[in-house]
Amino acid sequence: MQFILTDEQTQFRDAVQRFLRDKSPTTEVRRLMETEEGFDRQVWEQMCGDLGLAGIHIPEAYGGLGFGMVELGIVMEEMGQALYCSPYFASAVLAANVILLGADERHRELLLPGIAAGTRIATLAVTEPDGRWDEGGITLTARPAADGFTLDGTKKFVLDGCIANTVIVAARLAAGGIALLLVDGDAEGLTRRSLNTLDDTRKLAELNFSGVQATLLGPPTEASAALARGGDLSTIALANEMVGGAQALLDSAVDYAQMRMQFGRLIGSFQSIKHKCAEMLLDVELAKSAAYYAAEAAAEDDPELPALASLSKALASEVYMATAAECIQIHGGIGFTWDQDTHLWFKRAKSSEVFLGDANFHRERYIQCLEATA
Amino acid sequence: MSDEQQVRAQVRAWLEANWDKNATLVGWRNQLADSGWGVPHWPEQWYGRGLPVALNTAIEEEFAAVGAVGVAKVGIRMLAAATLLEHGSDDHKKRFLRRILTGEDNWCQLFSEPGSGSDLAGATTRADFDGERWVVNGQKVWTTSAHHAEWGLVLARTDWDLPKHQGLSFFVIDMHQAGIEVQPLRQMNGHASFNQVFFTDATIAPENLLGKPGDGWKIAMTTLAHERRGADALRRWGRDSGLAGPIYDEERAEIATVIEPYKWYPQRAGRVDLAMPRASDTGRIQDPALRQDLARLLMLSQAAEWTAQRARAAQEQGKPQGPEGSLGKLASSRVARAASLVHTGISGADSMLSGADSPLDGVIAEILVSVPATSIAGGTDEIQRNIISERVLGMEREPRMDGGPFRDVPKNAGRSR
Numbered sequence: 166m167q168f169i170l171t172d173e174q175t176q177f178r179d180a181v182q183r184f185l186r187d188k189s190p191t192t193e194v195r196r197l198m199e200t201e202e203g204f205d206r207q208v209w210e211q212m213c214g215d216l217g218l219a220g221i222h223i224p225e226a227y228g229g230l231g232f233g234m235v236e237l238g239i240v241m242e243e244m245g246q247a248l249y250c251s252p253y254f255a256s257a258v259l260a261a262n263v264i265l266l267g268a269d270e271r272h273r274e275l276l277l278p279g280i281a282a283g284t285r286i287a288t289l290a291v292t293e294p295d296g297r298w299d300e301g302g303i304t305l306t307a308r309p310a311a312d313g314f315t316l317d318g319t320k321k322f323v324l325d326g327c328i329a330n331t332v333i334v335a336a337r338l339a340a341g342g343i344a345l346l347l348v349d350g351d352a353e354g355l356t357r358r359s360l361n362t363l364d365d366t367r368k369l370a371e372l373n374f375s376g377v378q379a380t381l382l383g384p385p386t387e388a389s390a391a392l393a394r395g396g397d398l399s400t401i402a403l404a405n406e407m408v409g410g411a412q413a414l415l416d417s418a419v420d421y422a423q424m425r426m427q428f429g430r431l432i433g434s435f436q437s438i439k440h441k442c443a444e445m446l447l448d449v450e451l452a453k454s455a456a457y458y459a460a461e462a463a464a465e466d467d468p469e470l471p472a473l474a475s476l477s478k479a480l481a482s483e484v485y486m487a488t489a490a491e492c493i494q495i496h497g498g499i500g501f502t503w504d505q506d507t508h509l510w511f512k513r514a515k516s517s518e519v520f521l522g523d524a525n526f527h528r529e530r531y532i533q534c535l536e537a538t539a
Numbered sequence: 540m541s542d543e544q545q546v547r548a549q550v551r552a553w554l555e556a557n558w559d560k561n562a563t564l565v566g567w568r569n570q571l572a573d574s575g576w577g578v579p580h581w582p583e584q585w586y587g588r589g590l591p592v593a594l595n596t597a598i599e600e601e602f603a604a605v606g607a608v609g610v611a612k613v614g615i616r617m618l619a620a621a622t623l624l625e626h627g628s629d630d631h632k633k634r635f636l637r638r639i640l641t642g643e644d645n646w647c648q649l650f651s652e653p654g655s656g657s658d659l660a661g662a663t664t665r666a667d668f669d670g671e672r673w674v675v676n677g678q679k680v681w682t683t684s685a686h687h688a689e690w691g692l693v694l695a696r697t698d699w700d701l702p703k704h705q706g707l708s709f710f711v712i713d714m715h716q717a718g719i720e721v722q723p724l725r726q727m728n729g730h731a732s733f734n735q736v737f738f739t740d741a742t743i744a745p746e747n748l749l750g751k752p753g754d755g756w757k758i759a760m761t762t763l764a765h766e767r768r769g770a771d772a773l774r775r776w777g778r779d780s781g782l783a784g785p786i787y788d789e790e791r792a793e794i795a796t797v798i799e800p801y802k803w804y805p806q807r808a809g810r811v812d813l814a815m816p817r818a819s820d821t822g823r824i825q826d827p828a829l830r831q832d833l834a835r836l837l838m839l840s841q842a843a844e845w846t847a848q849r850a851r852a853a854q855e856q857g858k859p860q861g862p863e864g865s866l867g868k869l870a871s872s873r874v875a876r877a878a879s880l881v882h883t884g885i886s887g888a889d890s891m892l893s894g895a896d897s898p899l900d901g902v903i904a905e906i907l908v909s910v911p912a913t914s915i916a917g918g919t920d921e922i923q924r925n926i927i928s929e930r931v932l933g934m935e936r937e938p939r940m941d942g943g944p945f946r947d948v949p950k951n952a953g954r955s956r
Contacts, residue, residue: 430935430938446927451843532824
């Protein structure tokens with residue numbers, strides 16, 4: 166297990182960081198969060214084309230760069246820090262992971278090169294109105310039809326569901342079990358509604374399927390495992406994004422404490438503020454250690470992946486949210502205003518806290534993993 | 540051949556030619572000191588071979604493979620040695636280092652006082668030079684193993700007109716003298732691992748001053764930096780070899796004496812290892828609220844371990860040991876408190892019992908009454924937070940009230956002189 170980045174990985178992080186600092190200042194975040202699409206196509210094309218980030222962990226055979234989860238984690242962390250608005254997580258992570266694990270060869274060749282190039286924007290639709298993140302919550306049905314399958318039901322909390330031109334749907338088969346199916350974004354019978362989100366930097370949709378034509382992505386016997394493992398990998402990627410966001414909040418809190426004067430001295434000289442910041446740093450470092458370790462473990466195919474995914478997400482969920490709350494507290498009144506940037510990260514912390522399962526969910530799942538291996 | 544393989548071959552050859560399990564402990568350790576294989580990371584001039592610390596593990600493995608005993612390493616002795624190596628004169632090194640390694644001399648550290656805990660530099664134990672020697676008066680506390688130490692590292696005030704950090708000096712004091720009285724200090728968990736040490740006109744020979752008068756604070760910082768790594772050393776060196784023979788018996792007796800004060804330390808850290816098995820054995824693992832607390836604890840403990848490994852990895856790449864130690868210490872406090880909560884949840888009403896009536900023959904009770912020490916000993920959580928915020932995050936220092944001549948600084952009642 167490697168506990169420190171290699172020189173190449175550090176250089177890679179610097180390059181990603183430079184790009185995002187340049188392209189995703191908060192003025193851009195604020196502009197994009199007010200738009201329907203929620204991202205800038207030109208920056209997206211540069212990010213996918215010049216830097217190849219959308220294919221960072223996709224094998225070269227499918228048009229990607231062929232790196233692994235550690236490099237994906239680096240990208241996610243930097244995007245979290247910059248609050249970069251784009252369908253990256255939906256397409257290059259959530260959908261791509263499930264396609265890599267659960268699609269047959271034909272579909273991998275069909276879908277992955279476009280995802281890597283950024284020309285195809287995909288998303289994954291698993292969760293339904295009851296908000297369950299596990300397979301047990303899937304009730305949308307897939308019935309065999311003349312030309313594949315017909316889907317009926319509703320998916321909710323679908324990330325970038327309105328802009329995706331490719332939707333990977335997890336559905337329940339009439340014969341039992343689940344399957345992963347491929348649906349076009351503009352398929353007949355598919356109604357997409359943009360949800361009003363607390364976090365405007367991450368767009369969610371409700372997708373209604375009424376007799377929608379779909380094709381099997383891969384053999385249904387592998388769907389369940391692909392969904393589970395893909396979910397774990399994406400959870401780990403999200404945890405890495407979250408620790409990046411938490412770091413941005415910590416930096417902002419410390420910077421402010423070092424310039425704000427009250428009672429004739431910098432508020433950063435009061436132990437009440439210094440100690441808060443020290444605890445925040447410890448929180449962020451612990452969550453980072455878990456997120457990095459989980460990404461390393463994923464890259465090395467660790468059999469304890471489910472437990473590590475839950476560990477990293479539970480810590481990230483708590484830490485990101487707590488750091489956001491403390492960051493506002495340290496800013497005081499100005500921290501509660503719209504013009505100050507903290508609320509942008511606070512809201513991302515909230516949406517990330519619950520997306521793919523909150524801390525309670527993952528703590529319970531972690532204990533179940535330990536019980537299963539005991 | 541890599542450096543490690545070369546060194547392994549060398550140490551193997553040397554042990555083959557020299558290791559004799561029928562030697563006396565001190566005799567063998569003198570041989571180790573002469574060869575440099577006892578402390579290979581020390582300078583060649585001083586009983587070492589000038590090898591990188593990273594090779595120590597490999598060398599220790601070669602020792603273990605043939606059952607060879609190492610130099611004496613447990614206790615305060617290694618803090619003393621590190622301090623002497625860095626700040627001692629050649630005369631100090633010549634007089635003290637060999638007998639530290641052979642185990643003939645035990646050491647103690649006399650820093651904390653009843654009136655200066657977190658504020659260590661506020662020490663009021665005084666050393667006055669009477670023309671021939673230093674005369675020491677005052678009181679130290681929290682001194683581990685003072686009752687069987689030959690020598691003590693003492694921080695004492697030699698100038699009351701200078702600001703407080705500048706008026707301290709650092710001495711080696713002979714513990715076997717009439718002016719020193721050592722009393723055990725009983726803790727809330729019933730153990731008496733520490734001592735109070737009273738000085739009444741105790742004396743120190745002038746050549747036992749380390750550095751110059753006024754260098755005390757700087758030198759004490761060296762000792763403390765090594766202390767923060769001490770827990771790890773205890774784990775590694777406090778183990779019984781399990782081998783039979785007179786030399787092993789001698790070593791076993793030595794270790795038993797030195798580690799006696801530390802035997803509750805695992806309980807103080809919370810015994811996270813017991814949480815999952817105890818939760819399963821008692822059936823309490825069925826309780827959803829306990830499962831949440833248990834997961835919190837195990838995740839925190841795991842993440843703290845990885846954070847320490849990240850710091851070590853950075854250090855191995857040449858970054859100096861920095862304030863990450865403070866982060867680790869703060870993390871252990873959190874872990875210990877979380878563990879105390881979980882053990883209470885698991886044990887339920889049994890948490891009210893102690894000794895033989897408490898689960899695991901008193902171990903659980905010992906956890907519950909020892910954990911509060913974790914966030915105090917070796918620098919309180921509050922001090923760690925100051926260190927982290929000032930040295931890692933670069934935040935402002937709190938305005939201080941203790942500038943100017945130390946004589947005029949407000950002190951605890953009954954301690955101003």
